[in-house]
Amino acid sequence: MKYVDEFRNPEAVARLVEAIRQRAAALPPRQHPWQLMEICGGHTHTIFRFGLDQLLPDNIEFIHGPGCPVCVLPQSVIDQAVALAQRPDTLLCSYGDAMRVPGHHGSLLQARADGARVQVIYSPRDALDMARRHPDTQVVFLAIGFETTAPATALAIRAAAREGLTNFCVLCHLVLIEPPLRALLADPDLRIDGFVGPGHVSLVTGNAPFEFIPAEHHKPVVISGFEPVDLLQSVLLLLEQLQQGQARIEIQYRRVATTQGNPGARAPVDDVFEPAPLAEWRGLGKLPRSGLQLRPGYQAFDATHLLPDSPAPGTLPTADSTTEADPRCRCAAVLSGKLKPGQCPLFGRECTPDTPLGALMVSSEGACAAWYQYRHQGPAHGAH
Amino acid sequence: MARTERISLAQGSGGEPMQRLLRELIWPVFANPILARQEDQARLAFELQPGEQLAFTTDSFVVTPLQFPGGDIGSLAVQGTLNDLAVGGAVARYLSCGLIIEEGLPVALLRDLCLSLAKTARDAGVQVVTGDTKVVPRGAADGLFINTSGLGIIPAGINIGTHRLAAGDSLVVSGPIGEHGAAILASRQELAITGDLRSDCANLSPLIQTLLPNAGLHALRDMTRGGLNAVLHEFAEAAGATAVIDESAVPVRPAVQGLCELLGLDPLQLACEGRLLAVVAPDHAEHLLQCLQAHPMGQGAAIIGRLTPKRNVPVILNGLYGIERALPPVSGELLPRIC
Ligand code: SF4
Numbered sequence: 001m002k003y004v005d006e007f008r009n010p011e012a013v014a015r016l017v018e019a020i021r022q023r024a025a026a027l028p029p030r031q032h033p034w035q036l037m038e039i040c041g042g043h044t045h046t047i048f049r050f051g052l053d054q055l056l057p058d059n060i061e062f063i064h065g066p067g068c069p070v071c072v073l074p075q076s077v078i079d080q081a082v083a084l085a086q087r088p089d090t091l092l093c094s095y096g097d098a099m100r101v102p103g104h105h106g107s108l109l110q111a112r113a114d115g116a117r118v119q120v121i122y123s124p125r126d127a128l129d130m131a132r133r134h135p136d137t138q139v140v141f142l143a144i145g146f147e148t149t150a151p152a153t154a155l156a157i158r159a160a161a162r163e164g165l166t167n168f169c170v171l172c173h174l175v176l177i178e179p180p181l182r183a184l185l186a187d188p189d190l191r192i193d194g195f196v197g198p199g200h201v202s203l204v205t206g207n208a209p210f211e212f213i214p215a216e217h218h219k220p221v222v223i224s225g226f227e228p229v230d231l232l233q234s235v236l237l238l239l240e241q242l243q244q245g246q247a248r249i250e251i252q253y254r255r256v257a258t259t260q261g262n263p264g265a266r267a268p269v270d271d272v273f274e275p276a277p278l279a280e281w282r283g284l285g286k287l288p289r290s291g292l293q294l295r296p297g298y299q300a301f302d303a304t305h306l307l308p309d310s311p312a313p314g315t316l317p318t319a320d321s322t323t324e325a326d327p328r329c330r331c332a333a334v335l336s337g338k339l340k341p342g343q344c345p346l347f348g349r350e351c352t353p354d355t356p357l358g359a360l361m362v363s364s365e366g367a368c369a370a371w372y373q374y375r376h377q378g379p380a381h382g383a384h
Numbered sequence: 385m386a387r388t389e390r391i392s393l394a395q396g397s398g399g400e401p402m403q404r405l406l407r408e409l410i411w412p413v414f415a416n417p418i419l420a421r422q423e424d425q426a427r428l429a430f431e432l433q434p435g436e437q438l439a440f441t442t443d444s445f446v447v448t449p450l451q452f453p454g455g456d457i458g459s460l461a462v463q464g465t466l467n468d469l470a471v472g473g474a475v476a477r478y479l480s481c482g483l484i485i486e487e488g489l490p491v492a493l494l495r496d497l498c499l500s501l502a503k504t505a506r507d508a509g510v511q512v513v514t515g516d517t518k519v520v521p522r523g524a525a526d527g528l529f530i531n532t533s534g535l536g537i538i539p540a541g542i543n544i545g546t547h548r549l550a551a552g553d554s555l556v557v558s559g560p561i562g563e564h565g566a567a568i569l570a571s572r573q574e575l576a577i578t579g580d581l582r583s584d585c586a587n588l589s590p591l592i593q594t595l596l597p598n599a600g601l602h603a604l605r606d607m608t609r610g611g612l613n614a615v616l617h618e619f620a621e622a623a624g625a626t627a628v629i630d631e632s633a634v635p636v637r638p639a640v641q642g643l644c645e646l647l648g649l650d651p652l653q654l655a656c657e658g659r660l661l662a663v664v665a666p667d668h669a670e671h672l673l674q675c676l677q678a679h680p681m682g683q684g685a686a687i688i689g690r691l692t693p694k695r696n697v698p699v700i701l702n703g704l705y706g707i708e709r710a711l712p713p714v715s716g717e718l719l720p721r722i723c
Pocket of ligand 1: 328329330331332334341344345346347348351356357358359360361362368
């Protein structure tokens with residue numbers, strides 16, 4: 001754990017906080033705080049777990065972005081997963097993250113309690129092993145995530161194809177990071193001044209998905225690691241750019257991420273997947289070319305074929321799928337930095353982690369859920 | 385019985401196959417004069433002295449895999465129940481043991497687990513005096529479930545329990561936390577993580593006996609399911625107080641921390657099976673800590689925080705950078721984060 005300790009070191013954190021304070025004081029004064037969006041749910045988690053937001057000076061704020069794949073999972077995908085799990089000969093394999101996400105008829109956890117076969121796994125390889133060991137069982141892997149999880153999924157599908165496995169398939173809701181950011185930045189009232197980029201995604205993609213942010217919107221991006229020191233260093237780099245009126249992509253997470261990313265990880269993804277014409281995002285609606293679907297050569301591994309009213313390949317189910325569960329839901333305003341989670345009228349009342357109405361309350365990485373968990377009744381910030 | 389033999393439903397039928405299982409496997413393993421009477425109840429000659437109290441507890445053990453680094457379901461079923469007695473200050477005397485066996489369990493494995501159970505009991509100086517064996521159809525149990533109940537005596541003059549908790553008390557853990565939960569997670573087939581992870585499961589009684597003379601000792605609890613977090617919430621609620629703990633003071637071994645980072649879990653919520661939380665009057669805390677550290681099972685002990693007058697949440701974690709945050713109670717099953 002030496003590796004991690006070094007990036008959590010309290011003295012290093014204190015030094016960075018002081019440097020941030022000085023930088024922030026040098027920024028031009030204005031009415032509302034400078035807002036920095038951390039795109040990735042992993043960053044949101046670190047910020048709340050270590051209370052980093054409370055270490056920042058008053059004129060700097062974190063805005064919690066759309067980069068949690070569980071939060072943006074539409075209910076319709078959970079419904080499909082539940083339907084598959086309820087088939088008598090099928091075992092549904094899911095990351096732990098997706099187990100609690102409610103669909104229209106309950107979550108995978110509830111489905112399992114009702115007798116459906118659902119298994120928590122840690123990587124697509126585990127699901128593949130299940131299929132190898134249980135040839136009589138149809139194993140369905142619920143593939144969610146951004147560019148980070150896509151390579152392992154692609155490799156599992158390729159292995160299944162090579163081995164001629166007929167009892168392994170994938171319910172695919174892999175999504176891409178650039179389209180939701182484009183949608184967000186298209187909002188003319190957007191208040192965000194800079195972006196903390198997701199280190200794990202960049203390690204696969206490189207800078208490409210973020211290049212339009214400085215180029216088209218003149219806002220800085222710093223690709224960041226996930227430890228407290230990483231995040232604070234990234235904030236400092238963002239403030240330097242803001243102070244100098246610059247906007248470019250910088251990589252703080254040099255020990256892992258590069259400008260080019262990892263072509264070796266992208267190759268299997270490009271081989272197995274192609275962009276889907278339309279993907280649905282909880283809280284953001286339908287975004288063109290924002291998700292991945294299996295290429296024609298790999299259609300045999302598409303689990304939607306097992307569903308009773310399976311849609312034609314390349315189209316996504318539209319049947320009463322809800323993107324905004326409640327008209328009062330303010331997820332979009334929270335995502336674009338206009339509202340704090342606690343200012344949503346549903347927060348902590350109708351909308352709680354046990355009864356999430358909006359995307360941001362679904363997983364512990366979601367802005368509202370993290371806010372609820374750590375801050376709702378929190379000692380330092382009793383009110384919301 | 386052949387090495388490859390597996391348990392069959394017939395062995396739960398009550399007829400000759402069952403008698404044979406009991407005769408050849410169960411009774412020899414647990415042999416003692418009370419059990420040897422083969423009666424439907426164990427008759428125990430207890431004579432309580434004035435001020436002594438009987439302590440009685442029961443617990444059921446379900447764990448996958450049945451054998452894991454540092455222990456198995458047999459030793460766990462004894463230690464768990466002994467610890468439940470010990471944290472009340474009781475000296476354990478007798479155990480019951482109920483086995484619910486899934487059809488198909490290898491007989492050799494059952495024998496190993498029963499031997500481990502019996503040895504753990506013998507080492508602790510307690511007898512398994514009554515029991516029950518059932519066989520259930522394949523799929524109705526996960527290999528083997530064990531229920532144990534324990535009977536012990538609390539000596540006169542021992543008075544510890546949640547009724548004595550008070551704001552101001554110090555919170556002391558007996559060693560690094562989360563090791564059982566981490567070892568179990570790591571040894572699951574799907575995970576195939578190797579590393580320096582062993583369950584901490586142990587009989588806490590010898591350690592607790594050294595603590596009981598401390599006049600400031602208010603309460604003890606072994607941290608099992610839900611880990612330190614769950615015990616802190618229980619104690620805070622019982623005391624009508626808020627527990628404030630210092631993140632940097634809580635001992636966690638690097639291997640456990642590493643697994644937690646990998647899976648997105650919190651060591652504070654992982655089960656322990658051989659660690660306790662002691663609540664002690666503040667002026668007796670240092671002495672209690674020395675007693676713990678002097679014992680082989682308490683070498684990693686640490687004072688981690690205190691009970692304070694009630695605030696708006698039951699448990700507060702004082703983070704590495706001096707930022708306080710609410711520590712929410714464990715909700716349901718621990719689900720690792722991947723994405
Ligand atoms: S409280 Fe619920 S509905 Fe409101 S913004 Fe948060 S997630 Fe959306």
